[in-house]
Amino acid sequence: MAPQAGSQYPIYNTTFTLHRASPLYVGEKTLNDVNLQTHARRFRDILAGDVLRGVRVGLGFENDNLARVGALQKVAFRVFKVKSDWAVENSAGEALDVSESETTHNRGILVEVNYEKANYSALLLRATPEGDADDSVFLPRSEEAGFLRLPLILTRMPLSLRETFIQYICRTFDSRVSPLKLKANELTEAFEQYISNSVDEDATVEERQVGIQKVIKEIQISVGFDIPGGSATLKTIDIHVAREDLPRMLARGKKITKGEYPFMAALKSYIRAYLALDLSHEQVKIVKIACGAFVLGEGRLKLTQPSNGEHEDGRQYQATRHLINDLINIASGRGVLGEKRET
Structure with a gap:
């Protein structure tokens, strides 16, 4: 699914809540756009009132913002590309070929949940070294076969939706997710x-x-x-x-x-x-x-989109990429229970 024409890069101009996550178990599958559609359907079923691993999940939004946003319209899970590839899709109005999704530069996974009156999102991010031309983010490393490292999760969701989303990630991928508050x-x-x-x-x-x-x-x-x-x-x-x-x-x-x-x-x-x-x-x-x-x-982050006149290789874009990578490294370095790992 391609981004809508004229849409801005999702990481900018939005206040996100920060979380850290242990490695996600994905088995032998690669999480390309095709496989991620399965998770989109499953999560939509949960939000629509179905069950998660045999247990009915209630959002409990009587006093939540979800009570006022209307009917659920769309749930999407897809590869979150770096800005240059996002811009290509955006200008073309269509997604890159699925076969390219494992060779283009990827930032992680983008989750979108759209209701009649409000749109919510989440980003599961990994670090992207500057100049890294190999994007095997969804091909687990040999020493961690079957696991995918996306240590930083950003969410823009009301409480009940966020809790349900985190629960889905934890149960589906055998991961542990907890709030990330910087020292x-x-x-x-x-x-x-x-x-x-x-x-x-x-x-x-x-x-x-x-x-x-x-x-x-x-x-x-x-x-x-x-x-x-x-x-x-x-x-x-x-x-x-x-x-x-x-x-x-x-x-x-x-x-x-x-x-x-x-x-x-x-x-x-x-x-x-x-x-x-x-x-x-x-x-x-x-x-x-x-x-x-x-x-x-x-426990929150908001990034301002650089001015339209600045090239992607400009100083502010580079500074922002470094900031995101620093946060990812912090999230990864805290360990499963949040303690700082020894180096």
Whole structure:
């Protein structure tokens, strides 16, 4: 099934809930578009009130958004291609030949659930190394025969639908799925890396400043407090950084640290001097970072689509791909129960 003409790439401009998943057991089959249609039919049967492995699954949406979206119209499972192949299908108005689905660049699996008044979606993602021309994502590796690694799941669904979808993935593919909430250091590292990947080192200083302001724009950092007892009047504070201040903060940070995180170095220095607040304290946690390119934190992610004038090989596209891959690596590195794996 091809994307509708004029449709945007599904990963952009949507707020997703983050999950991590253990490897999916698929056996000897490859999950191309033909085989994925079977899962679409099964999941539609569940949503329509049929059973899952002999157990009737009720959505229980009396107090849920699903009670107001009308009748179920379509359920689709299909290969989620990288943006270049998605654009080819989109412009042509028809899907690439099924035989090509195992040789083109794939990001993972796209799930779409459409009702009369609302559309919902989910993405099961794997990392795609830059320049990787081999897309054997659905051909399990020899040391993990029968298993497919799609460690990051993004969902845009109301609670009851999301729970039913996660239950389907777990039971059908013998997988374990759990929420993915990033730690403070993972948030700041992702933000610093995004800034670094957005900067063209070959450009002039002025061009780099203009470019970073255009991509990152204003910044809002939400800081939470791990207070003993769990109750306090002050829950969080929001720190706002104007776009015109970003180049100066980066320059300042590079002077006071030789590390890889100049923005946070400058921010910590400023907040300590003017608010007497130590952002490095163990009971002070950065819980969300929002900027013009993305919003990340509190178990959610929203990516802003780069401007129409930017080529897919542009700096923001590359920075976004690296961010997604970083999240996939984090999800994969947590292990089945969420603990950080030893390296």
